[in-house]
Each structure stands twice: as structure tokens, then as C-alpha cells.
Amino acid sequence: MIKVENITKHFGEDEILKGISTTFERGKTNLIIGRSGSGKTVMLKCLVGLFLPNSGEIFFEDKALGEMNNEEQRILREETGMLFQGGALFDSMNIEDNVMFPLRMFSDKSRPELLARVNEVLKRVDLENVNKKFPSEISGGMKKRVSIARAIVNKPKYLFCDEPNSGLDPKTATLIDNLIQDITKENNITTVVVTHDMNSVMEIGEKIVFLKNGKLVWQGTKQEIFKTNNEDVTDFVYSSDLFKKIRNIQIEEN
Amino acid sequence: MKYLRDIGSYFLMLKKVFSSPTKRSVMRELIFKEIDDLIIRSLGIVAFISFFIGGVIAIQTALNLDNPLIPKTLIGFATRQSMILEFAPTFMSIILAGRAGSFITSTIGSMRVTEQIDALEVIGVNSLNYLVFPKIIAMLFFPFIIVISMFLGMLGGYLAGVYGGFSTSADFIAGLQNTFYPFHLVYAFFKTFLFAFLLATVPSWHGFYMKGGSLEVGKASTKAFVWTSILIILTNYIVTQLLLSQ
Incomplete structure (x- = not known):
């Protein structure tokens, strides 16, 4: 389990993360969603240690990241896997x-x-x-x-994925989503996926954290996301025509 | 202010390069790869340029010797001195700032753009040690290139001087051997090591700390070439002043 407590991150004058607190549970695919520029990737980079938060703390199984010594950090690195948006494979290696x-x-x-x-x-x-x-x-x-x-x-005990299905056709994207979820279940790992793809939310979103302008405005499950009255979330979820049509059908049926 | 920050960032980079070393077996492979990329693959251009520049120095010297009191041995002497003191160490370094320096900046810059450096960090690798340290070690072999450059320059001068009809073989060889100070070689190799360090680290800094996309990789490569050349010229001046002036 990963626990995030009130983390903030700013670059110069720009405050990107504004006091976010949440938990990412073990054996589940946890999703961070939100529009472009909402701070999703910055939050992910704070979780993997690529950025240091300006304040707040991140706990890996009750051990604070900021208080780990070199050996503990090395072990955490060994226990961490990350899938980058573009793959980030080393060009010089097969x-x-x-x-x-x-x-x-x-x-x-x-x-x-x-x-x-x-x-x-x-x-x-x-x-x-x-x-x-x-x-x-x-x-x-x-x-x-x-x-x-x-x-x-x-x-790894922790798997982080940055936009795992960006740039892929819908079928391959679903395949990648399912692969991530299957691996999470098989190995009982804590998986955190950053995405803005509602198909991913539908496929694998067991716990969803919604960010807007660097703030956490809603969290819940994929079942709950379609029932919430939070305006920011409904704006995001129903921004695509397909989901608007589905909602209209549901309303008519009810 | 920006320049001061950049200088500070360069020295902080050097500190990180020499800390948290990468696993020895991995580092060994990286060093051999860098020797191939930076040293072996530069030999062709170095040999070509040195040979013909040596020839040009010999011809230019011969054509400017219109006083019969000046001995023909000066052609060989001038070729040797030019090659050993300046052309091989300094100008070869500037040529390599274009070839190897741009290669270093664009390779590391592309890795930055495509998040490969982030991937190294997430895996727990000290990316600066992994990327820059093998280049510094590989560049320790740079003096071998300079030796080849010196030899081929003098050979080019000999062939152009003798077969171009500007000097006899005996005069040219006598000129090569005339008033030779071994300290000149010490001076040449001392500055070669300094230039090698600059050639490995300045382009690495430009690649590692670049921001933006592929267009910025190109710009960073150009900047790396310009700054490496400037630093080589300045270092050359300071070292010459310190070691050769009376």
C-alpha cells in the first residue's frame, strides 16, 4: 500500500500539486485521472521519486520515503517497476x-x-x-x-504506469489495460496508473483518484464515478459523445 | 546570473558523476562501447585531416622561404613544431568537439527527451555516473589519437615536401630532428588530457540538462560544440602561458 499525505509540488511560482492526500491499495489497479495539466504525471513522478515533493510525505507500507536511508531506497527501487508513456526503452540495447x-x-x-x-x-x-x-x-x-x-x-511490489495506452489503437489499448490488471492480481502488487482515457477507467479502475488543477477533487470506484454528482468529474467523464449517449440511454431507461 | 548557475550546475554534475558507481560488469561494457564510439570511430577523420594539413604546412612553409640564407631544414622543423604544439592537440580537439561532442550531446539529449534517463533513475541507476563516467574514461585514450595525428601530419609534410620538390628527404628529416625539446611533448599531452576531460563533460552537461523536444536536442548539440571549443581555446591559452612562457 502507498499512502500519500498532503503533498505539494511547485516549479518556481507554479504550484502543480496542492496538498494531495490519498491511499493506493495493494492488489488493485489504482487510477489517477484528470485533464491534461491537472498534475497527474507530476504526482506519479513524486511517487516514483523522480521529483521530491516540497511538503507532505509518501509512505510505502508505513515507511516514509523521505526518511529512508540509502539501503532502504535501493531496496525500494528494486521493488519498483515503471511503464513510461513512450516506453522509454534503451535504443542502444536489443x-x-x-x-x-x-x-x-x-x-x-x-x-x-x-x-x-x-x-x-x-x-x-x-x-x-x-x-x-x-x-x-x-x-x-x-x-x-x-x-x-x-x-x-x-x-516488483509497486508498478507505476504513465498513460499506458496513449497512442495505441483501441484493441491494443484494451489488451495493455487487461495485461496490467492481470499482472496486478497475479502478483498482488500495488499498481498506480495515470490516464485520461475513460475506456481504461471502465476496464481497470478499481480505485480512481480525480485531480483538477493540482487538487484531489474526488475519489472512488469505477461504479461510483458514473453515479457521482461532482460537477468536475461528470464534466470529465461525459466529455466524450459516447459516454454522453450512454448516460442519456441510462436516464431514459430509468 | 545564468552563466554562474550553469557553472555551478556543471560542477555539481561532476560531483554526481563520481558518486554512486554503476555495477562494475555493466560499467566495463559501457567503457568499451564508448572507446569504440568516441575514439576508434574518430580515427578516420583524424587521419585524413592530419595527413593533408601536415602536407599543407610543409608546402606553405616552403613557399614562404624566399631568403636563401634560411635553411631548407626549416620545412621539416616548422611541420613538426606546428603538429606537436598546436595542430594535433588543440585543433584535433576542436574537430572532435564537433564530431564526438555533438554525438555525446545528441545521444544524452535524445535519452532525456524519450525518458530513458528517467527510466535509469527509476531502476535505481545513478544516471550521471552511468552516462558520463564511461565517456571520461574512454577519453583518457584521446592522447593515442593525438599521437597518430602528430605522426600522420609529419608524414604528410614529408611526402608533400619531398615529392612536391620543395625539400630533399635528408633536409626534411634533419629539420624534424632539429632542436627537439621533449618538454614540448609533455606540454602537448598535458593539455590533451585537459581537452579530453572537457570533450567528455561539457557536451554531456548540455545533453543531460537540456529541456524540450527533438528540436532542442539539435540546439543543445550546437551549443555544446560552441562552448567546448571556447573552453578548449581558453584552456589552451592558459596552459601555454603557464608552461611555455619564460
Whole structure:
């Protein structure tokens, strides 16, 4: 479980996060949603330690991130996997080496042993026979799957995903969403996904945190998000024609 | 104010480069890769330019010797001195600021734009040590390039001087051997090491701290070349003043 207590983050005069408090539960896919510029990615980067919050605290299983010593931080890094928006695969390495990279950093096992684990996770994300290809030689959807494989290769306790299905066709996007949810359940990990895609909310949103202008304005489940009267949330949810039509049908049926 | 902040940021970067080292087995591979990218792949352009510039120095010197009292050995002497003191260490470094420096900035800058540096940090790697340290070690081999440049420059001068009819072989070789001070080599290699450090770190700083997209990567590469060249010229002046002036 990850607990966030009253974190703020500003860059110069711009206050991006304004005192956010919430919890992200273990074994669930937790979603941070909101419009572009609402502070979702900054919050995610605070969670993974890429940005330091200006105030507030983040707890990983009751241990404050700001109070961890170097060894505790190293262990936390080993327990953390992240899927970046563009994949962030290392261009100079082939797929096999990309996925093996976190293992090599934390393990002294021999290459054949590491390779066995790499092949296992590549198989888990339905990618086989791509080991020797380079990131530039595979499709966007495959890059995302390789990135998931790299994120889970160390059997993390925490998985963070930044817009995992941006730039993908709807079918591949659903596939990636389901893969993230399945991995979360299989390994009982705490997964935090940043998205503005309502399809993802429908597919995998077990706990949803809604941000607007750096503030947390609503949190709940995917069932609750369609029933809430919070104007900001309804504005966001029903901004697409499809969801407007669904709502109108529901109203007519009621 | 911005320049002061940038200078501070450069030195803070250097501090981080030498802290939290990357795993030795990974670092070894990175160093070999950087030696290939920065040193071995620069040999062609260095050899080509050095050979022909050596030839041009010999011809220019010969064409300006219209006083019969000045010995023809001066052609070999001038070629050697130009190559050892300035052309090989200083101008090769500026040429490499264009080749290797731009390569370093664009590689690291692209990694920044595509979040590969963030990915390294999330995995728990000290990205500055991982990216910059192997480049500094690889550039320790830079003096080998300079030796090759010196040799090929003098060879080019010899061939242009002798086969162009400007000097005899004996005169040219006598000129090469005339009043040779080994300290000049010490001076040349001392400044080569300083330039190598600048060549590895200044473009790295420009790539690592760039902001924006692919367009900014190009701009950062250009800035890296300009600033590396300026720093090489300034360092060259200071080192020359300190080591060679009486």
C-alpha cells in the first residue's frame, strides 16, 4: 500500500500539486485521472521519486520515503517497476538486454539464469521471438509490452504506469489495460496508473483518484464515478459523445 | 546570473558523476562501447585531416622561404613544431568537439527527451555516473589519437615536401630532428588530457540538462560544440602561458 499525505509540488511560482492526500491499495489497479495539466504525471513522478515533493510525505507500507536511508531506497527501487508513456526503452540495447537491464543491476546471477527470467516475462506479455530485435524495429504496442516486461522482471511490489495506452489503437489499448490488471492480481502488487482515457477507467479502475488543477477533487470506484454528482468529474467523464449517449440511454431507461 | 548557475550546475554534475558507481560488469561494457564510439570511430577523420594539413604546412612553409640564407631544414622543423604544439592537440580537439561532442550531446539529449534517463533513475541507476563516467574514461585514450595525428601530419609534410620538390628527404628529416625539446611533448599531452576531460563533460552537461523536444536536442548539440571549443581555446591559452612562457 502507498499512502500519500498532503503533498505539494511547485516549479518556481507554479504550484502543480496542492496538498494531495490519498491511499493506493495493494492488489488493485489504482487510477489517477484528470485533464491534461491537472498534475497527474507530476504526482506519479513524486511517487516514483523522480521529483521530491516540497511538503507532505509518501509512505510505502508505513515507511516514509523521505526518511529512508540509502539501503532502504535501493531496496525500494528494486521493488519498483515503471511503464513510461513512450516506453522509454534503451535504443542502444536489443529487447532482451532492455528487459534484462534491471536484473543485471540488482542480481549477480549468470546470463543464462537471467535470460530464463527474461524469456519468462516476455512470454507473459505475449512476446516471443523478438529477443534480438531493437526498439526501433517493433510496433508501439510491442514497445509497451516490452516496457511492461522490463517493469515486472524484478517481481516488483509497486508498478507505476504513465498513460499506458496513449497512442495505441483501441484493441491494443484494451489488451495493455487487461495485461496490467492481470499482472496486478497475479502478483498482488500495488499498481498506480495515470490516464485520461475513460475506456481504461471502465476496464481497470478499481480505485480512481480525480485531480483538477493540482487538487484531489474526488475519489472512488469505477461504479461510483458514473453515479457521482461532482460537477468536475461528470464534466470529465461525459466529455466524450459516447459516454454522453450512454448516460442519456441510462436516464431514459430509468 | 545564468552563466554562474550553469557553472555551478556543471560542477555539481561532476560531483554526481563520481558518486554512486554503476555495477562494475555493466560499467566495463559501457567503457568499451564508448572507446569504440568516441575514439576508434574518430580515427578516420583524424587521419585524413592530419595527413593533408601536415602536407599543407610543409608546402606553405616552403613557399614562404624566399631568403636563401634560411635553411631548407626549416620545412621539416616548422611541420613538426606546428603538429606537436598546436595542430594535433588543440585543433584535433576542436574537430572532435564537433564530431564526438555533438554525438555525446545528441545521444544524452535524445535519452532525456524519450525518458530513458528517467527510466535509469527509476531502476535505481545513478544516471550521471552511468552516462558520463564511461565517456571520461574512454577519453583518457584521446592522447593515442593525438599521437597518430602528430605522426600522420609529419608524414604528410614529408611526402608533400619531398615529392612536391620543395625539400630533399635528408633536409626534411634533419629539420624534424632539429632542436627537439621533449618538454614540448609533455606540454602537448598535458593539455590533451585537459581537452579530453572537457570533450567528455561539457557536451554531456548540455545533453543531460537540456529541456524540450527533438528540436532542442539539435540546439543543445550546437551549443555544446560552441562552448567546448571556447573552453578548449581558453584552456589552451592558459596552459601555454603557464608552461611555455619564460
